[in-house]
Amino acid sequence: MKDIQVSIIIVSFNTKELLKGCLHSIEASQCPTDAWEIIVVDNASTDGSAQYLKKKNHVVSVFNDTNVGFSRANNQGISKAHGRYVLFLNSDTELLPNSLQVLLAYMDTYRRVGVVTCRVELANGAIDPACHRGFPTPWAAFTYFFGLERLFPRSIYFSSYHLGYKDMQTIHEIDAPTGAFFLTRSEILHTLHGFDEEYFMYGEDLDLAYRIKKAGWPIVYYPKVSILHRKKQSGRSGKNGEIKKRTDIYFYDTMKIFYKKYFMKAYPFFVTRFIFMILSFRIWIIKTIGW
Numbered sequence: 001m002k003d004i005q006v007s008i009i010i011v012s013f014n015t016k017e018l019l020k021g022c023l024h025s026i027e028a029s030q031c032p033t034d035a036w037e038i039i040v041v042d043n044a045s046t047d048g049s050a051q052y053l054k055k056k057n058h059v060v061s062v063f064n065d066t067n068v069g070f071s072r073a074n075n076q077g078i079s080k081a082h083g084r085y086v087l088f089l090n091s092d093t094e095l096l097p098n099s100l101q102v103l104l105a106y107m108d109t110y111r112r113v114g115v116v117t118c119r120v121e122l123a124n125g126a127i128d129p130a131c132h133r134g135f136p137t138p139w140a141a142f143t144y145f146f147g148l149e150r151l152f153p154r155s156i157y158f159s160s161y162h163l164g165y166k167d168m169q170t171i172h173e174i175d176a177p178t179g180a181f182f183l184t185r186s187e188i189l190h191t192l193h194g195f196d197e198e199y200f201m202y203g204e205d206l207d208l209a210y211r212i213k214k215a216g217w218p219i220v221y222y223p224k225v226s227i228l229h230r231k232k233q234s235g236r237s238g239k240n241g242e243i244k245k246r247t248d249i250y251f252y253d254t255m256k257i258f259y260k261k262y263f264m265k266a267y268p269f270f271v272t273r274f275i276f277m278i279l280s281f282r283i284w285i286i287k288t289i290g291w
Contacts, residue, residue: 005035006104007083007186011073012091013043016052018230023056025094031101033058039080040091041073069200070179078194086189088205090180092230093120099225103183106222114217115184115209117177119168119226128229129162130178132221135210136161136255138263138271145278174221175213179205180229188212196261201247203254210262248286252279 008026012019019040026038041062042049053061062076074088085107087100103116120131134140140161143149152158156165166172182205192211195204209219256279264272 002034004037004083006037006085006087006100006183007077007081008036008038008087008089009074009077009081010038010040010089010091011043011070011077012040012045012049013067014045014047014049015091016045016047016049019049019091020052021094022089022091023059025096026089026100028097029095029100030097031104035104036100037081037083039077041077043067043069043073069197070202071195071197071199071204074204075194075197078189081186084186086184086186088179088182088184090229093180094228094230096225096227099227102225103222106220107183107185110220112218113220114188114212114215115177115182115219116222117174117181117183117220119221119223120178120181120229121226123228123230127168128178128180128231131181132163132166132168132174133176133178133206134160134163135175135206135262136258138259138267138275141255141259141275141278145282169223171220171222171224173218175219176206176209177219177221178229180231181227182208184212188215188217191215198257199254201250201254203251203258206258207261210258245286249283252283252286255279 010019010022023038026036037060038058039060039062040053041064042053043064044067050063053059060080062080064073078086085104099118103118106116107113117131120128122128136144137160143158144161148158149161149164153164159165163174192208192215196207199207213219256276259275
């Protein structure tokens with residue numbers, strides 16, 4: 001078997017047209033075709049994605065009969081991967097020319113770096129804040145949910161979730177990137193057994209990043225290259241009210257999972273109680289009012 005530098009894993013759910021753009025951007029990225037493999041895991045799409053993928057002979061495709069969630073689908077992709085690196089890439093992203101080669105060269109040079117991500121830009125040119133995060137500690141969650149981060153976006157005290165006090169033009173360490181563009185080493189994924197499948201949707205990238213950092217691997221934000229992210233196409237897009245409501249609930253439920261797993265024993269009972277009250281109240285609002 002050829003020496004594959006990077007396995008690109010894409011999970012898709014009813015995003016056929018966006019997936020076409022994503023695959024085209026990879027093919028046009030100027031990365032040598034023998035250096036990568038593309039693995040697409042389709043979560044029972046009903047928009048013709050499967051028929052489209054069956055025509056893409058250079059793509060390794062996995063077709064699920066049901067939507068098994070983002071974590072499990074990515075783990076299915078990992079099991080098929082042969083690359084020294086793995087790039088988790090959303091189907092609603094597009095690579096820019098040479099972006100992947102630059103980051104692969106960075107990982108080859110800095111062998112103690114566990115993960116690298118880039119500047120992830122939204123369709124309007126703004127940075128996707130999810131690509132540059134701290135962990136959602138109780139204080140970070142409090143400042144985020146109560147709007148203090150929006151009031152003081154550059155404060156080291158009030159913007160610890162999106163790390164707004166850091167210089168976004170320089171290469172530096174962060175806690176967690178977005179799962180939309182998450183480049184890591186295969187050896188790390190095999191050691192840590194990939195994603196935690198308790199997370200169906202949202203939070204799985206934070207969880208994996210937390211375990212990677214705990215294992216001693218730095219996570220780096222590299223803003224000298226960027227990609228495009230046409231965000232919220234499979235979930236919180238607003239195209240279908242019930243889908244949006246359900247995925248919003250997933251978002252807050254995953255925060256509960258993350259908190260229970262990593263912070264519950266580290267903080268006093270009243271702090272835990274307060275955090276869970278906030279999350280439960282937000283879920284109640286979504287269920288009863290819809291926002």
